[in-house]
Amino acid sequence: MAAKVLINGYGTIGKRVADAVDAQPDMEVYGVVKTSPDYLARLAVTEKGFDLYVPEDRVDAFEDAGIEVAGTVEEAVEAVDVVVDCTPEGIGARNKENLYEPAGVKAIYQGGEEADVADVSFVAQCNYEEALGVDHVRCVSCNTTALCRTLGAVEEEFGVEEAYVTIVRRAADPHQVGKGPINAIVPNPVTVPSHHGPDVKTVLGDLNITTAAVKVPTTLMHMHVVRVVLGDDGVSSDDVVELFENTRRVWVVPHGEGLGSTAELIEMARDLGRPRYDLYEIMVWEESINVEDGVLYYMQAVHQEADVVPENVDAVRAVLELEEDAEKSMDKTDEALGVLERPPFLG
């Protein structure tokens, strides 16, 4: 019988996790939780066919708007095997205390929560096994997930003496018209190092990494400009290209074939027919990969709306022990979502 999953929060991540869970053979969407009776709530019901659960004090608002409600979130948490919490930063921790622990239900949180909300901070290809059977797991942020995928591979293959990453962040998601900046570069945070490095260490414990971050007026993707002092001084640029070509959920993309920016990567995702133009994979520009005197440089782009989506699916499988083996879980997830190994059109 398929595992019953409740998605609590139906925003940027929640609506994608719902579709992703819905696509898996071994789990089903019990329902989605929303607090605002807007077009997206209607669409979840009429187009996606999801059951809608709302907080008890919001039932009237939905009924007034003529949107069908299946029940309350308080009821739903009692009925499911696991909750994927996709609520805004900080709400997940409150939900753990007020909803999930009282109901004795397992839960998966997002990277906006503090690491101590969960027993394990999770990236499937790095530490799937640690999450097996655990009650509370945190899928780390889009940036941390991306860094863990590529730096984790470099660490494992060549060793990392130290890594330094400049994170150039998108300022808002595409629909967030109230957020800025529209014409400035914002040190964010202005304190260096930024919190991103320690967050990577919640997954890759002993990696020596420091980070700094700025925010720029774009909505499409983040970019990471990476410098790594390698543990092995016999490594060539080609070795790293080959490593990334063989790393899961990472693509090596040719800047020179019309893919010279985040905008063009998103256009590629549209051309590829990806739902919501989602790029689950981390995009490393081939031309940026360079090793000089034992120091590796590369640039990677991260679709902040999408890269954590397969991770949430794998986390469900891990906490419910639907699959003991990380690779087998990722195989299932990736097949259902259309996550690809580097496809032939990249040349």
Add this chain to the structure above:
Amino acid sequence: MAAKVLINGYGTIGKRVADAVDAQPDMEVYGVVKTSPDYLARLAVTEKGFDLYVPEDRVDAFEDAGIEVAGTVEEAVEAVDVVVDCTPEGIGARNKENLYEPAGVKAIYQGGEEADVADVSFVAQCNYEEALGVDHVRCVSCNTTALCRTLGAVEEEFGVEEAYVTIVRRAADPHQVGKGPINAIVPNPVTVPSHHGPDVKTVLGDLNITTAAVKVPTTLMHMHVVRVVLGDDGVSSDDVVELFENTRRVWVVPHGEGLGSTAELIEMARDLGRPRYDLYEIMVWEESINVEDGVLYYMQAVHQEADVVPENVDAVRAVLELEEDAEKSMDKTDEALGVLERPPFLG
């Protein structure tokens, strides 16, 4: 037997027309024509399965890049029933003279061409019948198409004394990273009235319309701010809402349900699962529709990449006389593309 269609030019419009033709029951993509051997050429072959035709002098460039070419464009125009020309502004007229007329093949052009390239300037719901069996038809621009859909309906239902439209244009398509402005509003053209009014008259001959246009730093959609002196002073706002709700390829959308901007309309298209987030329909904000003292005001958003796509399909059907009746052609087109009457999630 399905009609053979060649799509000449595989950019913003061409790649969409190819997918749209491919989805129809009564026509097939004979091939697509491209001049640059980039990721999109590869993707057309490996993911879409289209045959690729290139100008004779570009064959070597594609072969050097390892991209399979089915033949030359010069050969392809001899083999098809109709060409949809989606080349950049001005190239269509040259192709007519150098390629299509010598081959005796029918052709459909885009709105970037001068009106005199074709016998008919075309919007399916306005003048389908005029294009029946004609050799050269021009699908008008995205802006003109949008204005013809809504103003044509107003003209037919209530009469139009005069229309005045301020067009707030997107500056570039999403992938065009080389284009500006990034932080300015550009009168474009600075001369008033702009050329858009006369272009509307190529379809709706006797409509009294003037237009002015500015360009702003966005890539998502155009916006039209419309003022119409009605021919009938007994019309209410509700009458116009009802008219637009019953007008093909037009949606009345609620600003108040999380759809308060072009960005949020595009997010809706992503949530709806539209390929490439394409909105074929014109979006009129319900709250903007207002009639005061016989003067109608409304605002509409136009997805510049998408609204002309169904028009090109209908134009193929008209010139080849695959269907005599406009409504029946539009029914076929819309069903195959998933063009919707106003869907239930809009409330």
